[in-house]
Amino acid sequence: MSLDRAEAVLTDPTLTNEVDTVLRRTDHGYRAASARGSLDFARRADDSMEVLATEGVNPLGNERADQRLSVADETDDAWALLGDHATPMAMASTAQYFDSPHAPDLVVLHAPTHRFHGNVGEHGSLATTQARAPFIAAGPGVVARGIVDEHLRTVDVAPTVAALLGCAPVDGHDGLGRPRPRVRLRVQDGDERTELLDPDARPDHVVLFNWDGCNPQALHHAAATGGAPNIAALIERGTSYRHGAIAALPTATLANHTTETTGVLPGRSGILHNTWFDRGRDQLVDLLDFGQMITARDHIRADIETIHEALHRNEPDAVSVATYEYGDRGADWSTYIQMATGGRQGPLTDEERRRHRTTDFMGVPDYRNYSVYDAHSLGDAKHCWSGDLGMLPRFSWFTLNLTDSAGHYGGPHSEMGRAAIRDSDARMGEIIQAIEARGALERTAIVMCADHGMQATADGEPADLSTPLRDAGVDHHMVDAQYVYLR
Numbered sequence: 001m002s003l004d005r006a007e008a009v010l011t012d013p014t015l016t017n018e019v020d021t022v023l024r025r026t027d028h029g030y031r032a033a034s035a036r037g038s039l040d041f042a043r044r045a046d047d048s049m050e051v052l053a054t055e056g057v058n059p060l061g062n063e064r065a066d067q068r069l070s071v072a073d074e075t076d077d078a079w080a081l082l083g084d085h086a087t088p089m090a091m092a093s094t095a096q097y098f099d100s101p102h103a104p105d106l107v108v109l110h111a112p113t114h115r116f117h118g119n120v121g122e123h124g125s126l127a128t129t130q131a132r133a134p135f136i137a138a139g140p141g142v143v144a145r146g147i148v149d150e151h152l153r154t155v156d157v158a159p160t161v162a163a164l165l166g167c168a169p170v171d172g173h174d175g176l177g178r179p180r181p182r183v184r185l186r187v188q189d190g191d192e193r194t195e196l197l198d199p200d201a202r203p204d205h206v207v208l209f210n211w212d213g214c215n216p217q218a219l220h221h222a223a224a225t226g227g228a229p230n231i232a233a234l235i236e237r238g239t240s241y242r243h244g245a246i247a248a249l250p251t252a253t254l255a256n257h258t259t260e261t262t263g264v265l266p267g268r269s270g271i272l273h274n275t276w277f278d279r280g281r282d283q284l285v286d287l288l289d290f291g292q293m294i295t296a297r298d299h300i301r302a303d304i305e306t307i308h309e310a311l312h313r314n315e316p317d318a319v320s321v322a323t324y325e326y327g328d329r330g331a332d333w334s335t336y337i338q339m340a341t342g343g344r345q346g347p348l349t350d351e352e353r354r355r356h357r358t359t360d361f362m363g364v365p366d367y368r369n370y371s372v373y374d375a376h377s378l379g380d381a382k383h384c385w386s387g388d389l390g391m392l393p394r395f396s397w398f399t400l401n402l403t404d405s406a407g408h409y410g411g412p413h414s415e416m417g418r419a420a421i422r423d424s425d426a427r428m429g430e431i432i433q434a435i436e437a438r439g440a441l442e443r444t445a446i447v448m449c450a451d452h453g454m455q456a457t458a459d460g461e462p463a464d465l466s467t468p469l470r471d472a473g474v475d476h477h478m479v480d481a482q483y484v485y486l487r
């Protein structure tokens with residue numbers, strides 16, 4: 001009853017500037033509801049989705065992956081609500097989310113007219129602009145197809161990278177424990193993308209760059225117009241998925257970084273989101289809190305393998321590394337493991353801090369600070385490729401965070417957003433040069449992706465959704481202004 005009442009309160013037409021759609025479980029499956037209509041659906045045993053009923057505008061009714069593929073497509077009709085704004089794979093994405101024992105009772109997908117946390121750019125919902133991350137790969141072991149009108153999923157990244165590394169297939173299971181023969185990771189929800197892989201040309205090294213929150217339309221535009229020459233070079237000699245890597249719900253950082261490093265969906269990996277209420281421990285988990293962030297790996301389910309762990313199962317002596325990455329369990333060298341154990345790299349010189357930094361935005365802490373973090377990530381990456389670890393890394397995962405911060409602060413299609421792409425491209429280029437200096441570039445496959453997309457939001461005040469719920473007698477605990485746990 002409380003759940004029905006909560007849904008009725010939040011989908012009231014007076015809240016449409018703040019609330020687009022709410023998601024919840026029902027006795028028969030799942031339900032998505034907005035002020036304009038609703039969808040009831042179920043997941044069958046074979047994972048296919050069955051529509052049980054619709055009313056009015058189905059908020060998840062447009063599952064096309066080929067919409068909003070340019071900057072103009074995104075900026076025209078920017079505030080379209082779900083149902084008009086496409087939501088690729090939204091029913092499956094919703095169902096896996098509720099597989100978590102810690103999933104809230106009701107999820108609010110904010111309307112794009114709602115300015116969450118004062119941010120100009122946002123992500124987290126099922127809208128394609130928020131879910132779509134770029135995915136580009138090049139080098140030995142990768143089929144060079146140019147820009148293809150196809151998509152993959154963030155959950156496909158880990159199995160594809162594990163295949164590229166030559167990890168032998170094993171008989172494993174999916175994140176719900178159902179057997180899966182011949183998979184690359186012991187627990188695997190995703191699929192290796194065989195159309196991308198050339199089994200006759202194995203790379204000696206695989207390097208993955210994750211540009212957090214990088215909007216793929218802005219990235220492709222920059223690559224085509226001289227704003228991202230290293231990305232353009234990767235596309236030129238590799239394959240880029242124009243329809244992107246579609247993030248799973250919630251289309252947010254910790255959830256999809258973990259999905260990309262493990263091949264397991266957020267509802268099953270142990271890391272549901274950046275923050276959630278742990279029902280068993282009766283406490284809030286907040287992985288954006290620095291102390292919790294650098295030990296986020298401890299939440300990953302014990303039976304799951306990260307790419308690092310799968311590599312070591314196959315090649316115990318291989319070196320794998322990670323910089324500024326949460327899903328670093330099993331890495332031989334990792335920034336966050338170094339931080340957690342007090343063994344950090346030394347401070348940067350002034351010259352290192354300033355390098356590749358667009359000076360126009362130095363007055364903005366969100367730009368300046370994240371530039372410094374990325375300068376550290378660059379320094380750590382060069383350390384990993386200096387030869388000081390004894391062997392050159394077989395697998396490297398390098399995360400850069402400025403694109404996310406600049407996208408939130410300035411918007412994905414702002415001057416600041418373009419500067420973040422330019423700076424990140426230069427940092428990635430310097431790491432590629434370091435690999436070349438070791439004589440290893442020709443034997444190295446390079447993957448570039450992000451964890452989710454970024455949508456510009458309208459000017460406005462963030463809404464308090466707790467008060468109308470309380471006024472209606474719904475006793476609840478609200479997490480991050482979006483996640484309703486009934487009491």
Ligand SMILES: [Zn+2]
Nearest residue numbers: 212213253451
């Ligand atoms: Zn992110």
